[in-house]
Amino acid sequence: MDMLNRRQWLQAGAAALAPVAVPGVWAAGPLLPQLTLSGPPAIVSAPLIHMAQSNALAGVAAKTVFTPWRDPDQLRVMAIGKKADILAMPSNVAANLYNRGAGVQLLNISTWGALWIVTRDGQRKTLADFKGEEIAVPYRGDMPDIMLQLLTAKQGINAQRDMQLRYVPSPMEAMQLLITRRVRHALLVEPGVSMALHKTHSFPVSVVAPELHRGADLQQEWGRLFQRPPRIPQAGIAAVGAVRQHPEVLAAVQQAYATSVVWCRANPLECGKLVAQYVDLLTPEAVADALPHSQLEAVPVAAARADIDFFYQQLFAQNPSLLGGKLPDAGLFGGV
Incomplete structure (x- = not known):
């Protein structure tokens, strides 16, 4: 490449990455026809839903939609089949998919602990x-099961032997067992925790509802057992498939997600109303109550890397298959 062509190439690259007048939107040439965002019935999805509803990515995509995933199996199918562009997912699933060649780039950690018994x-x-x-x-x-096994083993408890674990397909089903008195304890993820507490206060007067309490806080257990802050790099958002080749889109997604996190925390009931439109089982009030308990904070992977690496090391020591058989390399984090 001669010097003139190299200068033109650099100028073109700089122009492509220069911000336009609207804050948070990046010039990227032609808009993508559609960006599909997807996430579980959990707080990590709330900013994605707000992004879709507010058209926060209008600068990089002609249309933005949100579609929920029900369980980790459906998440894996969507990621491998490239049925979505940006997926909220547990951090261990991101590593597992990456190590299995699914084409995943983790963008941030945004849920820093939302697990309670x-x-x-x-x-x-x-x-x-x-x-x-x-x-x-x-x-x-x-x-949820991984964290229970990890934290019990750390204090010499074999969860499979020393506890009676009743596995169910989803947090909502665990919640239903709890509020209908078929179990006394359930490991729940926010907003399922807040939903369970709300439901028992909304029973008819003629029904004696169980009195429920937040018991073991797994975030506090993590901090106590590993002598770290009570913050678990539990879940974040990841880019899947071809969108990973569009750095300007990834930058816009990360900035829009961080902005939507701030909006959700400042407007909890309005955020709850948005989430309830996509997740029938959740009420706006439960989502609003869950937000301050979910440690929702969008931390880019570069800033969260030390916490992620430590977490992955604990999971790898427990069971290498949780991460797809090996610790992921820098490619999972976009080379950072």
């Missing part, structure tokens, strides 16, 4: 308090 016994506050007890646990082999 909700219980009918208000005296049980640590995981050790639940030895010998039956606990409804959603998503066997995925994030």
Whole structure:
């Protein structure tokens, strides 16, 4: 490449990345016809829903839509089949998919802990308090179960042997078992925790609702056991497929997501109303209550890397298959 062509190439590259007049929107040439955002019935999806509803990505995409995924199996199908461009997912799933060649780039960690054991016994506050007890646990082999196994093992408890784990397909089903008195304890993810607490206060007067309490806070257990802040790099958003080749789109997505996080935290009930439009089982009030308990903060992977690496090391030591058999290289983080 001669010097003139090289200068023209650099100028063209700089122009392509220069911000336009609208804050947070990047010039990228022709708009993408559509960006599909997807996430679970959890707080990590709230900013994605707000982004779609507010058309926050109008500078890079002609249309933005949100579609929910129900469980980790559907998430994996969507990621491998490239059925969405930006997917909210547990951090271990991002590593697993990447190591299996699915073409995933983790953009941020935004959920820093939203796991509790909700219980009918208000005296049980640590995981050790639940030895010998039956606990409804959603998503066997995925994030809630993984954290339960990791944190119990760290304190010499074998969850499979020392607890009675009743696996169910989803947090909502665990919640239903709890509020209908079929179990005394359930491992729930926000906003399922807040939803369970709300539901028991909305029963008819003629029905004696179980009194429920936030029991073991898995974030506090993590901090206590590993001598770290009580923040678990639990979930974030990731780019999948061809959109990874559009850095200007990824920059716009990250900035819009961070802006929507701020909006959701400042407008919890309005955020709840948006989420409830996409997740029938959730109420606006439950989502609003869940927001301050979910440690929702959009931290780019470069800034979160030390926390992610430590977390991955613990998961790898527990079971390498959780990460797809090896620790992921820098490619998962866009080379940072």
